[in-house]
């Protein structure tokens with residue numbers, strides 16, 4: 001699957017700290033997935049599901065959850081070459097109750113337990129009406145202070161016994177891994193968890209950035225050339241497959257045992273990684289940088305500049321995509337090309353254990369150079385070709401739609417076409433993901 005190997009061998013070990021890819025990808029996964037989830041027959045067949053808290057689900061299914069986690073651990077040890085084993089003291093203890101049972105589960109799946117896993121949904125334009133008195137602050141859902149804290153989304157708390165639209169549960173949960181679940185898990189992240197979780201030091205990314213420490217969980221560099229693998233082996237130590245397989249199995253268990261709310265929610269957690277990995281910048285460390293160019297970069301001592309350029313292009317793409325999707329959803333303009341692409345139904349392949357590596361990230365890696373070229377063509381040079389410019393947090397970022405429109409006559413159309421191609425990939429794999437879980441979970445067919 002290395003038809004288009006990416007040569008970044010110049011990122012020698014000493015430069016690893018410079019290599020700090022952004023870990024956030026598409027902002028607001030809930031709104032991104034909504035154009036599909038609102039119309040997909042499989043996600044609209046059930047009008048509502050009964051809300052249960054995590055301790056309620058775990059108490060009801062503690063023995064089967066324990067068996068599933070034991071099986072997942074064995075699978076991970078044999079299937080993931082760079083897997084760090086679960087320390088014995090973190091094995092799920094099914095004999096505990098309530099808060100202690102939930103804590104044991106969260107530590108056994110090695111997510112950050114310092115955020116709330118309470119039932120809630122994100123309010124999405126055009127979805128079911130939610131009681132305004134239930135609005136909760138985003139700080140109840142995450143300890144992160146960055147982009148999420150300033151997000152314009154509204155969240156509504158739910159309680160055990162409420163009924164909720166499963167498509168909204170799925171959309172909401174698909175944003176949840178960006179709420180801190182994968183933050184602070186490595187031994188050099190300055191957290192107590194990181195010292196106990198057994199993942200060792202962070203293999204790449206900048207642990208000093210708020211989002212930096214989730215990079216190895218939200219990026220999957222499965223298609224590196226041999227030289228990069230040798231020089232930067234840390235780039236191979238990624239964990240999205242560990243997460244998707246776990247959440248897929250948990251969702252199936254929840255559906256099979258009649259806990260549909262948790263079936264949809266675990267499915268949503270995994271759907272997050274499907275979205276991230278459909279983004280070429282999450283499947284290839286440095287899109288558009290070829291071997292010769294990278295060698296010259298080293299010779300000229302311009303490594304830092306090259307990384308700044310890639311980082312700027314990555315954020316330009318995501319800011320543009322975010323604003324296009326967000327405003328089209330707010331206006332319920334379902335015919336807008338990006339939303340229409342997301343909502344295009346595809347029959348076909350079922351999600352398999354090897355889908356992440358052999359199909360999803362392979363397809364993203366293959367698209368990386370074209371996407372990079374589109375950014376170079378359709379965005380102003382300041383944004384995508386000036387290594388002294390920091391796009392993140394700039395006035396241009398907030399105004400990206402206007403900035404692109406002013407660049408050239410066909411810039412908006414050109415960049416939208418490039419975004420739509422990535423959205424088509426996301427939608428295709430999202431549908432495979434959803435259908436395969438519902439079939440295995442033996443839920444009623446639409």
Ligand SMILES: [Zn+2]
Pocket residue numbers: 023024025177178218272276
């Ligand atoms: Zn992510």
